[in-house]
Amino acid sequence: MVAAMQRSSAPVSDATRATARDPYLEGCYAPVQEESPVEGYGLTARVGAVPRDLSGTFVRNGSNPRFEPRGRYHWFDGDGMLHAIEFSGGAARYRNRYVRTEGFMAEEAAGEALWTGLLVRPDMKRPGGPYKNSGNTDLLWHGGQLLALWWMSGAAYSIELPSLQTRGVAEFGAALPRGLAAHAKTDPRTGELLFIDYGMRPPFLRVGAISPERALLGHAAVELPGPRLQHDLAFTENYVLVFDLSMMADPAQLRRGRQRIKMFRDVPTRIGLVPRTALREGQREAPVRWFDAAPFYMYHAINAYEDGDDVVLVGCRIADPLVGDPDNPARDFTVPAIANLRLEPYLHRWRLRGATGDVVEERLDDVMGEFPRMNDRWLGRRSRYCYMPRVAPRETLLFDGVIKYDLARGTSRALAYPEGWFGGELTFAPRDHGAPETQDEDDGYLVTIAVEAATGASEVLVLDARALEIVARVPVPARVPVGYHAEWVPAAR
Numbered sequence: 001m002v003a004a005m006q007r008s009s010a011p012v013s014d015a016t017r018a019t020a021r022d023p024y025l026e027g028c029y030a031p032v033q034e035e036s037p038v039e040g041y042g043l044t045a046r047v048g049a050v051p052r053d054l055s056g057t058f059v060r061n062g063s064n065p066r067f068e069p070r071g072r073y074h075w076f077d078g079d080g081m082l083h084a085i086e087f088s089g090g091a092a093r094y095r096n097r098y099v100r101t102e103g104f105m106a107e108e109a110a111g112e113a114l115w116t117g118l119l120v121r122p123d124m125k126r127p128g129g130p131y132k133n134s135g136n137t138d139l140l141w142h143g144g145q146l147l148a149l150w151w152m153s154g155a156a157y158s159i160e161l162p163s164l165q166t167r168g169v170a171e172f173g174a175a176l177p178r179g180l181a182a183h184a185k186t187d188p189r190t191g192e193l194l195f196i197d198y199g200m201r202p203p204f205l206r207v208g209a210i211s212p213e214r215a216l217l218g219h220a221a222v223e224l225p226g227p228r229l230q231h232d233l234a235f236t237e238n239y240v241l242v243f244d245l246s247m248m249a250d251p252a253q254l255r256r257g258r259q260r261i262k263m264f265r266d267v268p269t270r271i272g273l274v275p276r277t278a279l280r281e282g283q284r285e286a287p288v289r290w291f292d293a294a295p296f297y298m299y300h301a302i303n304a305y306e307d308g309d310d311v312v313l314v315g316c317r318i319a320d321p322l323v324g325d326p327d328n329p330a331r332d333f334t335v336p337a338i339a340n341l342r343l344e345p346y347l348h349r350w351r352l353r354g355a356t357g358d359v360v361e362e363r364l365d366d367v368m369g370e371f372p373r374m375n376d377r378w379l380g381r382r383s384r385y386c387y388m389p390r391v392a393p394r395e396t397l398l399f400d401g402v403i404k405y406d407l408a409r410g411t412s413r414a415l416a417y418p419e420g421w422f423g424g425e426l427t428f429a430p431r432d433h434g435a436p437e438t439q440d441e442d443d444g445y446l447v448t449i450a451v452e453a454a455t456g457a458s459e460v461l462v463l464d465a466r467a468l469e470i471v472a473r474v475p476v477p478a479r480v481p482v483g484y485h486a487e488w489v490p491a492a493r
């Protein structure tokens, strides 16, 4: 589906020509080349203290090109680099390491970039595919291993902890011709991994399940009218939620061999419920019940759950997802963009009414937020809290604070980061005491990496999730570029 992300089908860029510098190659986004020693660096808090009842490892993924890009750069093109902070007994230790995918290793051997990116017409004959699986997007703990996942669908890579060495392709990969996309999710109740994969050729979308023992349980095609830009899924006890979003490659242009994405404001977004029993039974065609919602695009869902006959979904809705769309309403504030992707997301709730088939939806806030996380132990069932990075009014994507939403009460509170500092996705880390199953949903910490844009100084922030207060600011002895998704791996695992 990448091809559809190209800005236009305008004349092909010369892949070898020096490129104009993209803002996502500069400043706090600029890649770093250094990898830490295997033993990492011990860290010391400069404000507060690392909690003694915080035991586990925070790992964050992101785009970090190893070599000078061939042609125009898109932030999604870079190689995956992992940054990890291991917490134990009040101490913290930092490591970073590239995700050594097959594509990364081929370029390493060549000593230069071999693949072009999203903004260059792809070489369809390139061995290994027209786009490099960089494993740069997401991280997921499943079946006793940490997986690095790529947004476009590809082999998942198994990552060793605490070293961050890439073990290789996760072994269920061979059974999945298109791999799996970022934002696969582990059901905390069953241990199953639920995933999607998608592409430009039929089946345009598949949904699957992998057992806690890493065996493929089911893999079913979802009937769609054409290729679609996918990014996330959600699940409940009995369903996987899939999406037929209103921003897509323009079918009329596709018929002429051109790939241009367009927001179709007259085409409802369909939210589909796939029964998880169909996956366990090995059905090849997913029996989907579709619900029509007002047109939108969404990168990230937060959670879904069943409420009687209804299914409730909470996520970050974007109504106007493209830069330069003449139908976008004027705004008197700055909205960030990544190339032509416009990021104006708002917390939103959809109720899919089982009895009537209609959708009741409501926007829950007027403050832009993205990269939401929650206590993952509540994934798939009714959850109360979510922790949403607040989108700064900048040209590029930065988060200047965090908003904690209480979805049960309909309230929120915000914590602004220190002036000039920007944080990332926050993972929820349960406190050590007691059995996690019996703990309150927000009894724990939030961990993120923040950067001071002007200096590149980087710190680990540890927040008390309940109070939404910073309890430790821990400098990292290296710059950590702004990145994507993170995972918390409790020490007990």
Ligand SMILES: [Fe+2]
Residues within 6 Å of the ligand: 137, 182, 183, 231, 299, 300, 485
């Ligand atoms: Fe994502």
